[in-house]
Amino acid sequence: xxxxxxxxxxxxxxxxxxxxxxxxxxxxxxxxxxxxxxxxxxxxxxxxxxxxxxxxxxxxxxxxxxxxxxxxxxxxxxxxxxxxxxxxxxxxxxxxxxxxxxxxxxxxxxxxxxxxxxxxxxxxxxxxxxxxxxxxxxxxxxxxxxxxxxxxxxxxxxxxxxxxxxxxxxxxxxxxxxxxxxxxxxxxxxxxxxxxxxxxxxxxxxxxxxxxxxxxxxxxxxxxxxxxxxxxxxxxxxxxxxxxxxx
Amino acid sequence: xxxxxxxxxxxxxxxxxxxxxxxxxxxxxxxxxxxxxxxxxxxxxxxxxxxxxxxxxxxxxxxxxxxxxxxxxxxxxxxxxxxxxxxxxxxxxxxxxxxxxxxxxxxxxxxxxxxxxxxxxxxxxxxxxxxxxxxxxxxxxxxxxxxxxxxxxxxxxxxxxxxxxxxxxxxxxxxxxxxxxxxxxxxxxxxxxxxxxxxxxxxxxxxxxxxxxxxxxxxxxxxx
Numbered sequence: 001x002x003x004x005x006x007x008x009x010x011x012x013x014x015x016x017x018x019x020x021x022x023x024x025x026x027x028x029x030x031x032x033x034x035x036x037x038x039x040x041x042x043x044x045x046x047x048x049x050x051x052x053x054x055x056x057x058x059x060x061x062x063x064x065x066x067x068x069x070x071x072x073x074x075x076x077x078x079x080x081x082x083x084x085x086x087x088x089x090x091x092x093x094x095x096x097x098x099x100x101x102x103x104x105x106x107x108x109x110x111x112x113x114x115x116x117x118x119x120x121x122x123x124x125x126x127x128x129x130x131x132x133x134x135x136x137x138x139x140x141x142x143x144x145x146x147x148x149x150x151x152x153x154x155x156x157x158x159x160x161x162x163x164x165x166x167x168x169x170x171x172x173x174x175x176x177x178x179x180x181x182x183x184x185x186x187x188x189x190x191x192x193x194x195x196x197x198x199x200x201x202x203x204x205x206x207x208x209x210x211x212x213x214x215x216x217x218x219x220x221x222x223x224x225x226x227x228x229x230x231x232x233x234x235x236x237x238x239x240x241x242x243x244x245x246x247x
Numbered sequence: 248x249x250x251x252x253x254x255x256x257x258x259x260x261x262x263x264x265x266x267x268x269x270x271x272x273x274x275x276x277x278x279x280x281x282x283x284x285x286x287x288x289x290x291x292x293x294x295x296x297x298x299x300x301x302x303x304x305x306x307x308x309x310x311x312x313x314x315x316x317x318x319x320x321x322x323x324x325x326x327x328x329x330x331x332x333x334x335x336x337x338x339x340x341x342x343x344x345x346x347x348x349x350x351x352x353x354x355x356x357x358x359x360x361x362x363x364x365x366x367x368x369x370x371x372x373x374x375x376x377x378x379x380x381x382x383x384x385x386x387x388x389x390x391x392x393x394x395x396x397x398x399x400x401x402x403x404x405x406x407x408x409x410x411x412x413x414x415x416x417x418x419x420x421x422x423x424x425x426x427x428x429x430x431x432x433x434x435x436x437x438x439x440x441x442x443x444x445x446x447x448x449x450x451x452x453x454x455x456x457x458x459x460x461x462x463x464x465x466x467x468x469x470x471x
Contacts, residue, residue, distance in 0.1 A: 063471070066335060067335075068331055068334055068335065068471045069471070088337045088338070088339065089337065091335055091336065091337045092337040094335065096331075096335055098328060098331060099328070100327050100328030100331070101327045101328065102327060102328045102329055102331050102332035102335075103327055103329065103332070104261070104265060104323065104326075104327075104329055105326060105327060106265045106268045106269055106323075107261070107264065107265060107268075111264070115257065115261050116332065116336070118257050119254060119257060119258075119333075119336045119338065120336060120337065121337075145268075161332065
């Protein structure tokens with residue numbers, strides 16, 4: 001198996017200084033291997049592209065990093081803290097944009113953001129909700145129930161929900177799905193701004209070119225294993241695709 | 248503790264706000280409860296019914312209405328992956344249980360507030376001797392019922408086996424609660440006194456055991 005080694009140019013990271021540190025992470029479901037031998041060290045502030053074909057294990061890895069699913073084996077540290085069953089403190093530093101919106105469709109966009117803001121103990125949840133709705137250009141639809149918004153608008157509210165508590169680690173699972181071109185560009189800009197602001201971002205995406213263009217380091221999964229971990233600028237779409245299709 | 252209660256109330260208020268927007272569940276559940284009381288009352292002959300039988304009919308209405316409430320409040324969390332949003336928050340999973348329990352309890356008490364007077368009129372209950380005791384028995388019974396229903400609604404919603412499974416699981420488990428509550432209410436209606444030491448002990452023990460066990464178990468049964 002050809003594995004490109006990491007040459008990211010990032011400062012070496014230790015267990016305690018890394019945003020994400022995993023050793024031999026595994027996930028099994030009903031005797032089926034989903035992830036195997038995932039050993040990663042992701043420095044704080046890095047922008048990572050997570051690539052792989054459908055079923056490669058991208059979403060499962062993000063769920064484990066978000067502490068939504070426990071790994072079957074291996075070790076996970078987030079911001080220097082071991083993640084066991086008590087992951088409460090680490091969750092405050094994680095924002096997840098998932099396949100689903102994780103919003104209440106009968107509540108308005110503002111009510112959703114205010115609710116999650118209160119749940120996370122945000123100082124002024126109403127002001128934060130307003131600020132985020134302006135950032136995702138939905139201030140004029142703030143009081144509309146989520147069920148009345150288009151797929152793209154709902155996705156923008158979902159992104160705002162993930163950012164409501166100003167997380168340090170942003171996990172984005174196919175966030176461009178369902179977005180039109182202007183919304184997609186707007187989200188690219190937002191993620192870049194967050195990266196420039198020092199946030200660590202892990203972006204799972206099946207658009208290879210877009211991922212390589214946006215991120216500074218690419219991690220490619222195949223069959224639940226890391227097959228490429230390299231500087232995004234050193235990779236080409238063709239090389240990544242070839243590695244994804246191998247085997 | 249204050250933080251736990253505040254967060255649980257936040258979740259409960261959110262549930263009730265969602266319910267107030269749709270009003271589907273409460274309306275449906277109240278109609279179902281009244282229908283059960285009326286149909287069973289007419290079928291069994293309400294004028295000749297003993298206090299125990301009349302209370303049991305009321306409990307049939309509470310049980311079916313309650314299961315619908317529990318399913319609805321958990322369905323809200325399953326739509327669009329909202330439960331994952333809750334599980335991502337820095338909360339003890341028990342707090343999510345408590346929040347769901349409070350919203351279920353509020354819905355159940357609202358349903359009971361409509362169904363019970365219908366039953367009282369239909370079956371000619373005389374609760375004038377100790378109305379407060381009746382409300383205390385009803386409150387304790389609903390608490391235990393909601394404690395069990397909230398936990399198992401989470402279990403069932405996490406599994407692929409849904410449909411009528413919740414009712415099949417919850418009804419047998421709540422049997423001791425229903426028997427104790429029926430005995431206490433029947434005694435209150437017939438003799439004007441509620442004190443029945445063993446039935447009261449069963450009610451109290453049921454509430455305490457299932458509240459504590461459900462709080463602890465919720466973390467292990469809930470999935471995003």
